[in-house]
Amino acid sequence: MLKINHLSKVFFKGSANENVALQEINLYVPRSDFVTIVGSNGAGKTTLLNVISGVFPPEEGKIEIDGQDVIKLPEYKRAPSIGRVFQDPLEGTAASLTIEENLAIASLKNKKRRLRLAITRKKRKEFRRKLKTLGLGLEDRLREKVSLLSGGQRQALTILMATLAEPELLLLDEHTASLDPKTAQKIIHLTKEIVARNSLTTLMVTHNMEEALKFGNRTIMMHEGRIILDISGKERAKMSVNDLLDKFSEVKKEKLVEDKMLLI
Amino acid sequence: MVSFILHGIEEGLLFAILALGVYISFRVLDFPDLSVDGSYPLGAAVAAIMIFKGLNPFLVLPLSILAGALAGLLTGVLHTRLKITPLLAGILTMICLYSINLRIMGRPNISLSPYLGHKTVISILKEINLPLEDRYFIPLIFLLVVIALKLLVDLFLHTELGLAIRSTGDNEQMSRANSVNTDTTKIIGLSLSNGMVALSGALFAQYQGFADISMGIGMIIAGLASVIIGGALIRGRTVGMITFEVIIGAIAYRLAIAAALKWGYNFGFKPTDLKLLTGLLVILILSFLILKTKMELKPLRIIKR
Numbered sequence: 407m408l409k410i411n412h413l414s415k416v417f418f419k420g421s422a423n424e425n426v427a428l429q430e431i432n433l434y435v436p437r438s439d440f441v442t443i444v445g446s447n448g449a450g451k452t453t454l455l456n457v458i459s460g461v462f463p464p465e466e467g468k469i470e471i472d473g474q475d476v477i478k479l480p481e482y483k484r485a486p487s488i489g490r491v492f493q494d495p496l497e498g499t500a501a502s503l504t505i506e507e508n509l510a511i512a513s514l515k516n517k518k519r520r521l522r523l524a525i526t527r528k529k530r531k532e533f534r535r536k537l538k539t540l541g542l543g544l545e546d547r548l549r550e551k552v553s554l555l556s557g558g559q560r561q562a563l564t565i566l567m568a569t570l571a572e573p574e575l576l577l578l579d580e581h582t583a584s585l586d587p588k589t590a591q592k593i594i595h596l597t598k599e600i601v602a603r604n605s606l607t608t609l610m611v612t613h614n615m616e617e618a619l620k621f622g623n624r625t626i627m628m629h630e631g632r633i634i635l636d637i638s639g640k641e642r643a644k645m646s647v648n649d650l651l652d653k654f655s656e657v658k659k660e661k662l663v664e665d666k667m668l669l670i
Numbered sequence: 671m672v673s674f675i676l677h678g679i680e681e682g683l684l685f686a687i688l689a690l691g692v693y694i695s696f697r698v699l700d701f702p703d704l705s706v707d708g709s710y711p712l713g714a715a716v717a718a719i720m721i722f723k724g725l726n727p728f729l730v731l732p733l734s735i736l737a738g739a740l741a742g743l744l745t746g747v748l749h750t751r752l753k754i755t756p757l758l759a760g761i762l763t764m765i766c767l768y769s770i771n772l773r774i775m776g777r778p779n780i781s782l783s784p785y786l787g788h789k790t791v792i793s794i795l796k797e798i799n800l801p802l803e804d805r806y807f808i809p810l811i812f813l814l815v816v817i818a819l820k821l822l823v824d825l826f827l828h829t830e831l832g833l834a835i836r837s838t839g840d841n842e843q844m845s846r847a848n849s850v851n852t853d854t855t856k857i858i859g860l861s862l863s864n865g866m867v868a869l870s871g872a873l874f875a876q877y878q879g880f881a882d883i884s885m886g887i888g889m890i891i892a893g894l895a896s897v898i899i900g901g902a903l904i905r906g907r908t909v910g911m912i913t914f915e916v917i918i919g920a921i922a923y924r925l926a927i928a929a930a931l932k933w934g935y936n937f938g939f940k941p942t943d944l945k946l947l948t949g950l951l952v953i954l955i956l957s958f959l960i961l962k963t964k965m966e967l968k969p970l971r972i973i974k975r
Contacts, residue, residue, distance in 0.1 A: 459847070480851075482845075483849070485847055485848060485849035486849050497841070497843055498847070499841070500837045500841045500844055501840060502840045503833070503837060503840060507836075507837075508837075510833060511833055511834065511848050514830055519833075519834050520830050520831060521826075521830070522830060523828055523829060524828060524832070524833040525828070551907070568847075
């Protein structure tokens with residue numbers, strides 16, 4: 407489904423602030439896999455998602471989605487096969503447009519935008535039905551502006567929008583990080599439901615180690631632009647949060663030793 | 671007094687077309703587009719020279735719109751393809767248009783006079799014999815045209831394409847993530863905006879009977895003034911209400927300017943102070959709006975917590 411080969415991304419290349427965000431990433435994600443991604447700040451998790459969705463081009467490497475090489479496609483052309491939910495609830499929706507207008511934009515993701523009314527009675531009915539599945543009462547507020555919604559409601563709407571046009575791949579970038587614990591719980595639950603219902607191939611970045619092990623069927627740990635751990639199946643089932651943390655410091659130490667050796 | 675007001679409304683209505691164009695670039699696309707200062711006289715120049723050469727004054731209008739749309743296209747391409755900032759892209763188009771407008775007219779101004787056999791949209795309307803007096807008939811026709819344009823803009827902004835343009839101005843990241851080609855939507859929006867601005871220029875040239883190379887100076891601020899005044903007066907929330915308030919704002923602005931010209935002498939103002947007054951008016955309203963939101967925020971916070 408998603409195939410990444412030798413992917414590298416360097417920010418500010420050639421300047422004093424040069425920052426290697428991704429080095430030699432190789433990743434294969436089969437269809438319907440739910441991969442959680444953990445790692446410290448600056449590990450390259452968000453950069454990875456951004457390179458996959460085409461926000462900026464990589465220095466090197468190949469990305470295939472559903473057998474199609476997408477590396478040369480601009481962001482908006484990759485969008486039909488990718489659904490995204492961002493960390494900031496403000497990022498995924500247009501605040502000055504109404505709920506139904508936001509949904510209409512998302513529903514046209516894989517279609518040509520023409521000179522006909524964006525919202526028809528048929529579409530409105532469809533939107534109402536889908537909003538009902540969120541269980542937030544948004545189905546009665548179709549014509550309200552999104553700016554009136556809370557962070558959690560906006561994030562729920564974004565998830566719905568991201569999956570409305572049935573993407574191949576769902577990218578979640580710490581999409582519960584800026585919500586209060588109770589709302590975060592709700593959104594996570596909702597995410598699981600929607601992913602399961604559509605059996606979506608999913609990459610979810612999270613800071614929460616427990617969440618990382620609890621959800622999905624595979625966990626990746628990133629550090630300094632590399633994938634340093636990739637577990638699934640029994641190995642993952644046995645792993646506890648502490649094991650995961652140990653693994654993390656282990657790799658970090660090894661890295662430290664390597665660096666020291668380089669210096670000596 | 672009645673004719674003074676009717677006159678102000680006539681001018682305000684022609685102005686409203688420009689203000690609707692400015693609304694599309696400034697508020698819908700969130701793109702401060704200064705090419706307006708060039709596309710307004712461009713529309714006037716195309717209309718004047720074509721009428722001067724004997725073309726039907728109604729037929730010149732689509733040509734003016736097309737010329738304006740091309741100007742908007744240039745600004746859009748400068749911004750999206752060459753990554754020039756919105757302000758600079760607009761200024762570049764504006765300065766290029768200054769020379770282009772001179773080329774089109776062949777001289778700094780063209781006057782259209784019925785004595786020289788030039789027909790304008792207004793002179794043709796006046797030839798129609800109606801029980802209604804011309805001074806009521808002309809503003810009525812203008813009103814109908816502006817309402818028709820407003821409804822067209824409203825309708826367009828609710829189409830699939832129009833919605834994509836609105837989301838581009840609101841949240842570019844979200845738009846691209848939803849497969850909107852934000853370069854294209856910006857270019858389409860700017861072309862539409864400048865097409866309307868040029869139409870306003872073309873009608874104004876016919877209305878006042880001349881086109882002048884300097885008639886575009888400060889037009890962006892005048893358009894902005896209309897949008898802001900309308901917003902302060904009505905504070906609409908839907909597209910239809912906002913385009914309505916823009917029209918009201920344009921008429922209010924034009925009436926204010928006409929009043930300043932008529933009675934300003936008593937306070938020591940000269941007609942040459944007009945641009946200064948417009949600038950001051952915009953500054954005044956903007957500072958008033960900021961003051962108002964500041965005052966409103968405080969009690970709101972008390973209620974919330």
